Amino acid sequence: MxxxxxxxxxxxxxxxxxxxxxxxxxxxxxxxxxxxxxxxxxxxxxxxxxxxxxxxxxxxxxxxxxxxxxxxxxxxxxxxxxxxxxxxxxxxxxxxxxxxxxxxxxxxxxxxxxxxxxxxxxxxxxxxxxxxxxxxxxxxxxxxxxxxxxxxxxxxxxxxxxxxxxxxxxxxxxxxxxxxxxxxxxxxxxxxxxxxxxxxxxxxxxxxxxxxxxxxxxxxxxxxxxxxxxxxxxLKPEPRRVWAEPPIVDEKKCIGCGFCEQVCNYDAVHVLPDEKGKRVARVDINKCYGCGLCTSVCPTRAIAFKEYIT
Ligand SMILES: Cc1cc2nc3c(=O)[nH]c(=O)nc-3n(C[C@H](O)[C@H](O)[C@H](O)COP(=O)(O)O)c2cc1C
The missing domain is CATH 3.20.20.70 (Aldolase class I)
Known part of the structure; x- marks a missing residue:
């Protein structure tokens, strides 16, 4: 300032x-x-x-x-x-x-x-x-x-x-x-x-x-x-998302840092081991409200809404 x-x-x-x-x-x-x-x-x-x-x-x-x-x-x-x-x-x-x-x-x-x-x-x-x-x-x-x-x-x-x-x-x-x-x-x-x-x-x-x-x-x-x-x-006038669909996790990009889990207000994101023991984020579709806070804090862009996946 x-x-x-x-x-x-x-x-x-x-x-x-x-x-x-x-x-x-x-x-x-x-x-x-x-x-x-x-x-x-x-x-x-x-x-x-x-x-x-x-x-x-x-x-x-x-x-x-x-x-x-x-x-x-x-x-x-x-x-x-x-x-x-x-x-x-x-x-x-x-x-x-x-x-x-x-x-x-x-x-x-x-x-x-x-x-x-x-x-x-x-x-x-x-x-x-x-x-x-x-x-x-x-x-x-x-x-x-x-x-x-x-x-x-x-x-x-x-x-x-x-x-x-x-x-x-x-x-x-x-x-x-x-x-x-x-x-x-x-x-x-x-x-x-x-x-x-x-x-x-x-x-x-x-x-x-x-x-x-x-x-x-x-x-x-x-x-x-x-x-x-x-x-x-x-960047269109109408929002790209008009429903509360959960984001998708790209397991290759996920580093298991847990930041998404930490910020989720709905207890919908958890970092859990996969079958090889690698810790990755998983989204509980029954709890997720699609607010997007996890997508905005993810340091590797591993968690994203499907509309933004190329
Ligand atoms: C110490 C200081 C003095 C500034 N003085 C001017 C000014 O005289 N006129 C102006 O248009 N902007 C002024 N600014 C704004 C900057 O030119 C710039 O628009 C703004 O700080 C955002 O860029 P930044 O985050 O890279 O600093 C000043 C900013 C700072 C930090």
Whole structure:
């Protein structure tokens, strides 16, 4: 959690001191230089032209907006679009309302891509020794980032990808190569990493890139683009399961860890020896309610609903 409420560095310092260094680095390494600015239409109209003049290739604008009406995000996009000509990317917060309609509006305004998502909150964490909040935003609130955010951000990425042709940059909780694969499968064209880089240091990028390359090679893909949007065909408005059918255990994959048994609320899953003495999970179809908690915790994906078995 963080409650970063201000920057001690004025915009001029960024523009005059930091930007030239990043610009030179980007040019030397043949990578795009993307600014990230916020938040109100007035601030974006003011800062946008300045960062464009400083030589950025694109601008991400963050609204950090969590209200119930998406119009402020569109207003921010309009203000920036009217003041710069480089590509602009709208960064959304989780729980942004009516994403399908919002992305259509953003397309109309001339937004070139979506970034999903920002941190989630307000969130609260209390030090039980003192009773005081740990990070110091209003009401002690902070904003949550890192792995807890990933399932929420992935849902937003897929919702954008299902409803728009705009490229999506996925962000939230990436700390391993498989997280990147997951974001690409949900429709992302690129990803960002913040918290993991702050915790682990800049070496995180090299490590995750290596993990992505190893995963792709192991699964015989030539490029990460081969997995892009792969999950979207399974993400339909109607649920794939409409009855309480028990999941099926793949005995070859089951390592007998017992996690499924531990989490089952209905006493329906038990790890028992098979005829050769190997301990495997078994589901009692008379007790199972098909809630799926066991399928979501299984570390080897050995227990799954038949609709998800390829
Ligand atoms: C310390 C900190 C400061 C952040 N400041 C900003 C910010 O100024 N603008 C913004 O759009 N997002 C900001 N974020 C959000 C991140 O860019 C990112 O969207 C979010 O943390 C989720 O990604 P992660 O789990 O990889 O950190 C900040 C995150 C952290 C942890």
């Amino acid at each position: 963080n409650a970063e409420l201000w920057s001690d560095i004025p915009a001029e310092h960024y523009l005059e001191r930091e930007y030239p260094i990043v610009k030179e680095y980007a040019k030397k390494n043949n990578v795009p230089f993307i600014a990230s600015i916020g938040y109100t239409p007035e601030e974006l109209s003011n800062l946008g032209p300045k960062v464009e003049k400083a030589g950025v290739d694109a601008i991400e604008f963050s609204t950090h907006y969590i209200g119930r009406d998406y119009r402020p995000v569109v207003e921010a996009a309009k203000a920036l679009r009217e003041s710069v000509s480089v590509p602009i990317f709208a960064k959304l917060s989780p729980f942004t309302p009516n994403i399908p309609e919002l992305v259509k509006e953003l397309e109309k305004v001339g937004v070139n891509g979506i970034v999903a998502t920002n941190t989630i909150g307000p969130a609260l964490s209390i030090d039980v020794e003192t009773g005081m909040p740990i990070v110091g935003g209003p009401y002690g609130y902070g904003w949550l980032s890192g792995p807890a955010l990933k399932p929420l951000a992935l849902a937003v990425v897929s919702e954008v990808a299902l409803n728009s042709k705009l490229p999506v940059i996925g962000v939230g909780g990436i700390s391993r190569g498989v997280d990147v694969i997951e974001y690409f499968m949900a429709g992302a064209s690129a990803v960002q990493i913040c918290t993991a880089a702050l915790i682990e240091g800049l070496g995180v990028f090299k490590r995750i890139l290596k993990e992505v390359e190893e995963w792709l090679a192991r699964h015989e893909y030539d490029s990460i683009l081969d997995v892009k949007g792969l999950a979207l065909k399974y």
